[in-house]
Amino acid sequence: MTKTLQSILLATSIALTGALFTGPAFAGAADDAIADAKAAQKQANSVGGEWRDTGKMIKQAEELLKQGKAKEAEQLAREAEAQAMNGYIQATSQTADKLHM
Numbered sequence: 650m651t652k653t654l655q656s657i658l659l660a661t662s663i664a665l666t667g668a669l670f671t672g673p674a675f676a677g678a679a680d681d682a683i684a685d686a687k688a689a690q691k692q693a694n695s696v697g698g699e700w701r702d703t704g705k706m707i708k709q710a711e712e713l714l715k716q717g718k719a720k721e722a723e724q725l726a727r728e729a730e731a732q733a734m735n736g737y738i739q740a741t742s743q744t745a746d747k748l749h750m
Contacts, residue, residue, distance in 0.1 A: 676714065678719070679714045680714070683707060683710050683726045685726070685730050686703075686706070686729040686730040686733060689729075689733035689734050690703050690733045692734075692737050693736040693737040697740055698741070700732050700735070702732065703733050706725055706732065707726065710726040710729065
Protein backbone atom coordinates (compact mmCIF):
# COMPACT_ATOMS: atom_id res chain seq x y z
CA MET A 650 0.00 0.00 0.00
CA THR A 651 1.17 3.46 -0.72
CA LYS A 652 1.58 6.05 1.99
CA THR A 653 -1.24 8.13 0.50
CA LEU A 654 -3.71 5.25 0.56
CA GLN A 655 -2.70 4.36 4.12
CA SER A 656 -3.24 7.98 5.17
CA ILE A 657 -6.67 8.08 3.55
CA LEU A 658 -7.72 4.83 5.22
CA LEU A 659 -6.46 6.02 8.59
CA ALA A 660 -8.26 9.36 8.28
CA THR A 661 -11.47 7.63 7.24
CA SER A 662 -11.37 5.18 10.12
CA ILE A 663 -10.69 8.00 12.60
CA ALA A 664 -13.59 10.03 11.23
CA LEU A 665 -15.98 7.07 11.38
CA THR A 666 -14.91 6.17 14.90
CA GLY A 667 -15.46 9.75 16.00
CA ALA A 668 -18.93 9.78 14.47
CA LEU A 669 -19.85 6.56 16.25
CA PHE A 670 -18.87 7.92 19.64
CA THR A 671 -20.35 11.41 19.19
CA GLY A 672 -23.94 10.33 18.51
CA PRO A 673 -24.46 8.13 21.57
CA ALA A 674 -22.86 10.76 23.81
CA PHE A 675 -25.50 13.29 22.80
CA ALA A 676 -28.23 10.67 23.09
CA GLY A 677 -27.10 9.80 26.62
CA ALA A 678 -27.15 13.45 27.63
CA ALA A 679 -30.62 13.83 26.13
CA ASP A 680 -31.85 10.71 27.96
CA ASP A 681 -30.51 12.14 31.21
CA ALA A 682 -32.13 15.51 30.54
CA ILE A 683 -35.49 13.87 29.80
CA ALA A 684 -35.26 11.80 33.00
CA ASP A 685 -34.43 14.95 34.98
CA ALA A 686 -37.39 16.77 33.42
CA LYS A 687 -39.74 13.91 34.28
CA ALA A 688 -38.52 13.90 37.89
CA ALA A 689 -39.03 17.65 38.17
CA GLN A 690 -42.47 17.30 36.56
CA LYS A 691 -43.43 14.66 39.13
CA GLN A 692 -42.25 16.90 41.95
CA ALA A 693 -44.21 19.89 40.61
CA ASN A 694 -47.29 17.73 40.15
CA SER A 695 -47.04 16.51 43.76
CA VAL A 696 -47.90 20.02 44.98
CA GLY A 697 -50.29 20.88 42.15
CA GLY A 698 -47.78 23.12 40.44
CA GLU A 699 -47.26 21.50 37.07
CA TRP A 700 -47.47 24.08 34.32
CA ARG A 701 -49.53 23.54 31.19
CA ASP A 702 -46.74 22.91 28.68
CA THR A 703 -44.25 20.89 30.74
CA GLY A 704 -45.60 17.47 29.72
CA LYS A 705 -45.92 18.55 26.10
CA MET A 706 -42.31 19.70 26.09
CA ILE A 707 -41.12 16.39 27.50
CA LYS A 708 -43.05 14.42 24.87
CA GLN A 709 -41.64 16.65 22.15
CA ALA A 710 -38.11 16.11 23.50
CA GLU A 711 -38.67 12.34 23.37
CA GLU A 712 -39.83 12.63 19.76
CA LEU A 713 -36.79 14.72 18.83
CA LEU A 714 -34.55 12.08 20.35
CA LYS A 715 -36.27 9.35 18.32
CA GLN A 716 -35.63 11.44 15.19
CA GLY A 717 -31.92 11.54 16.03
CA LYS A 718 -31.96 15.19 17.11
CA ALA A 719 -30.34 14.57 20.47
CA LYS A 720 -28.94 18.03 21.01
CA GLU A 721 -32.31 19.69 20.40
CA ALA A 722 -34.00 17.08 22.59
CA GLU A 723 -31.60 17.77 25.44
CA GLN A 724 -32.14 21.52 25.20
CA LEU A 725 -35.94 21.18 25.19
CA ALA A 726 -35.85 18.73 28.10
CA ARG A 727 -33.71 21.16 30.13
CA GLU A 728 -36.28 23.89 29.42
CA ALA A 729 -39.07 21.55 30.57
CA GLU A 730 -37.12 20.76 33.73
CA ALA A 731 -36.70 24.47 34.48
CA GLN A 732 -40.40 25.04 33.87
CA ALA A 733 -41.30 22.20 36.23
CA MET A 734 -38.99 23.54 38.94
CA ASN A 735 -40.53 27.00 38.57
CA GLY A 736 -44.00 25.47 38.85
CA TYR A 737 -42.97 23.70 42.04
CA ILE A 738 -41.52 26.89 43.50
CA GLN A 739 -44.60 28.85 42.57
CA ALA A 740 -47.00 26.31 44.06
CA THR A 741 -45.09 25.88 47.31
CA SER A 742 -44.62 29.61 47.81
CA GLN A 743 -48.34 30.19 47.32
CA THR A 744 -49.20 27.32 49.65
CA ALA A 745 -47.01 28.75 52.41
CA ASP A 746 -48.70 32.15 52.03
CA LYS A 747 -52.14 30.57 51.61
CA LEU A 748 -52.73 32.73 48.53
CA HIS A 749 -54.52 30.10 46.48
CA MET A 750 -57.08 28.95 49.04
